[in-house]
Amino acid sequence: MGLDYVNKTVDKSNILCGGTVEVTLSLTASPNITENPTDIVLVLDRSGSMAGEAMDNLKKGANAFIDIIVKATGGTNEIENGSRIGIVSFADSAVQNTGLITSAVDLKNAVNALTAGGSTNHADAFEKAAALLNSQANGNAKVMVMFTDGRTTAGADPSAAAQAAKAQGIVIYCIGLSGEDGVDPAALYLWATPPATKHVLITPNAEDLEDLFETLAENISKPGATNIVIDETLNSDFKILDIMLPEFGSVIKESDTKLKWCIPKLGTTAGQTAVLKFTAEHVAITSGLKKINASITYTDSEHNKPVFPDPVVNVDCGVIYTPDACPEPISVAIGGCEDAAYYDLEDIYTESTGRILRLDMTLKNVCPHRRVALAVMLNEVDEEGNEYKRGMKMFTIPAHDHETCRDIRINCIHFLLPEDISETENHLMCSQRSFAARIMSHYIDYDFECCPAAEEASACLAK
Structure with a gap:
């Protein structure tokens, strides 16, 4: 398939x-269907809701399905290499419109003769299709393709009939046309052979039916x-x-x-x-x-x-704030055919060899319309646990205007760590350095008002 x-x-x-x-x-x-012959029954809904364009698209889709299976088995107007197709249709009850046959012409004639009218009896459809597939024991694989555009409105519970068919080794595919009063996807998933996501196709548009039948036929016939x-x-x-x-x-x-x-x-x-x-x-x-x-x-x-x-x-990501933006680049150009160039970077100085530490954090549940004061203190820690100050940064985090409290993501807080202040003995770039970061934060804006002084309170009470 x-x-x-x-x-x-x-x-x-x-x-x-x-x-x-x-x-x-x-x-x-x-x-491959050529090496593994398959009997397929198309079970087609002809209830009253299928009248008009939906029935026309159903016929086009079923006929396209037949053509693809014919071609896949190596035939022209006949299904070859032992595979066969049958047609069962249903409304108030189900009928076997053909046996399991190989003639594409006879199959299409049966499809094109369908007319819409009546209610929807899925249980009888499953039973008639299973009976047709089991009518001849030839060793072929058995596949049932159930098409419906509505919920069950007549007959018994179809779940039992579908389950019985699957127990007999029949693979069930379901094609559903949804709409205002259309199929119940949960029912199709229940009826189809598991995994349901492989065996169920649903569309809200009748014009897509031809494409769905073609897709299913190609899936069944390919190696x-x-x-x-x-x-x-x-x-x-x-x-x-x-x-x-x-x-x-x-x-x-x-x-x-x-x-x-x-x-x-x-x-x-x-x-x-x-x-x-x-x-x-x-x-x-x-x-x-x-x-x-x-x-x-x-x-x-x-x-x-x-x-x-x-x-x-x-x-x-909540609200994102980046306090330490990367420095603006200074453009330097070397002209063509020049062996060397000089450019004065003015007030930019090189530091000693070292490292840059970037810290990111998330401030949790920050209330709206309130700025936050944030301080980050960084100490270096030697092997004995002694700490040495390496820097402190303070920022004002802008207020956000969300309706509720939100997390605020703080990215790119940079600390410069020259190697010549490292507490390691060799001051090499490859040596490990350990640090301790401490964070302090609080709201800048608040609506708290202090209680009035005692004499003010007494004067108010006297009045």
Whole structure:
């Protein structure tokens, strides 16, 4: 059945700045219908709600499905290599419009003869379709494609009939046309063969039915996938952390934002689902709705062309304040054909060799319309635990105007740490230096008023 399902999901819709999400890539492949003959029954809803354009689009979709299966089995007007298709339609009750046959002309005639009217009896449809698939024991795989645009309004509970069909080895796909009074997606997921996300397709637009039937037919007829290579590149706002070893194939982390997943073969003799999970960490400092992907490419020997979803996550970095901006650059140019150049940087002086320490922090639950005074004190700590002052910085954090208290992200507080004041003996860049940072903060703005003096209070009481 080829590569019949791909997906990409994240386990969270909202994270804080610097948070993580688990990303899941999955794909399912099944055997070639030519080498593995399949009996397929199209179970088509002809209830009253299908009248008009919906029925016309259903017929186009079913006919396109038949054409793709014919072509996939190597035929022209006939389904070849042992596969067959049958038609069952339903409204108040279900009927077998054809047996399991190979003639594309007869199948299309049966589809084109359908007329809409009546209620919706899914249970009878499942039972009639299962009976047709079980009418001949020829060893073929059995597939049922249930199409419906409405909820059950007649007959018994269809869940039992669908469950019985699946117990008989029948694979059930469901195509749903949703609308004002349309399908119940939960019911389709219950009826379909698990995983439901692979076997259920739903659209709100009748004009999409032809595309859905074509997609399903292609999925059923293609071969299993071999020599699969998936190249995943994350949005630069994220980096890859942990990667779980997949059951199928191998994965290589090529950089913080790139991985390559290689699978030699999948679904060549039976249906198989490959899953890859990894953790992505948000590393930017901006909020908003972020795409996880920058790009994802897929190749295999069968030239399948799947389209992976493009999941997003909402990142909340609260309010961001950067007190220590990077110095403005001074432009220096050397003309052509000059061996040397001199440029006076004026009041810029070089310091001794040292290091620059950047500190970031988050002020939690800062109330709106209040400035915050922030002090950062940095001491160096020697091996005996003695502390030596290295600097203090104080900032006024601007007030925010959100309706509620918010976190404020403070980024890029820089301390310059020359090596000649290091408490290590050798003053080398490679030696470890330890520091202790202390933070103090309080609101600058407040609405507290002191109590009046005793004599003022007495005068007020006397009045």
